[in-house]
């Protein structure tokens with residue numbers, strides 16, 4: 001257990017909100033990619049293979065080849081301020097804080113952490129404790145739950161709590177794949193894009209894939225993606241031939257959830273479909289998987305196969321409707337704690353008042 005300062009009455013009474021995203025390398029270089037991929041691909045919830053076998057594959061093959069190839073991809077999408085995933089997550093955190101400052105008095109502490117890399121979950125949880133948080137809401141920024149994303153983020157939180165003597169109260173948001181506000185924000189984002197650029201023949205809704213076997217092993221991810229897709233299509237009044245749910249980012253040689261986005265885009269290109277748009281509703285911030293894999297590689301695959309026009313619709317990022325939704329989800333999950341905070345504040349105020357009155361007498 002980590003040492004803690006001696007306990008003092010009333011020293012911890014703030015509410016904290018911890019947003020968690022996946023994580024990204026510090027730089028678009030092979031040197032920075034190596035430790036990032038090593039940490040990521042060593043997570044037992046990401047790679048469910050016998051440890052000894054995976055150790056040889058990871059250290060013998062993957063870490064000797066993938067860092068350079070991935071770095072080249074990151075270099076194509078890197079922003080002047082840094083990795084898009086980090087830049088957008090930072091902005092979302094700041095905007096959520098501003099919103100909660102308007103809605104809740106005193107406002108909660110709002111921080112973000114990355115499952116992989118920096119800022120780590122451990123570091124941010126410690127910082128929140130130092131800032132007086134005794135109640136922490138953990139909100140992974142993955143709308144659809146999967147063991148490899150939200151589950152892994154929870155592991156990061158709980159393993160840090162194990163090291164603490166005075167553990168804060170913790171609540172977690174499992175998912176929000178069918179939240180009405182989230183669906184409407186997605187739909188509004190697409191409508192705004194179509195108002196400016198016109199409408200496609202087909203909308204591909206591309207979600208990050210996971211190994212196919214995880215579905216049979218009880219992971220709800222596939223069903224949650226399908227439900228998000230159906231609700232988004234309903235909100236946009238699309239018929240079943242005007243949209244398709246697909247899965248991207250296959251890693252390794254095993255079967256992953258299908259249909260695969262890359263294969264589907266090639267087929268649509270071969271069919272000489274005039275225009276296809278792709279939206280990625282499972283990512284709330286643009287990142288390597290959307291900006292490189294879809295907007296660059298996916299576009300090339302569609303056009304080379306014979307398609308005419310390809311549009312990538314950006315993620316929610318800092319869309320004001322999305323920030324409101326983030327605020328609403330947070331607010332809902334703080335129920336009870338906020339009322340508790342109000343009565344704690346009132347008790348503190350009357351204690352101070354009584355002290356002052358006593359001093360005047």
Ligand SMILES: C=CC1=C(C)c2cc3[nH]c(cc4nc(cc5[nH]c(cc1n2)c(C)c5CCC(=O)O)C(CCC(=O)O)=C4C)c(C)c3C=C
Nearest residue numbers: 022023024025046070085146148149208210251287288289
């Ligand atoms: C949206 C949820 C995500 C799930 C589910 C997920 C599962 C998953 N991912 C890999 C392998 C890799 N993913 C990589 C990048 C990456 N993955 C997500 C999200 C989910 N992954 C994001 C947001 C990102 C982008 C990070 C960024 O910096 O922009 C990578 C690293 C990049 C690369 O070299 O390709 C790998 C590897 C597996 C194996 C998996 C489920 C088992």
Ligand SMILES: [Fe+2]
Nearest residue numbers: 022208249289
């Ligand atoms: Fe991934």
Ligand SMILES: [Fe+2]
Nearest residue numbers: 222223224226
């Ligand atoms: Fe399903």
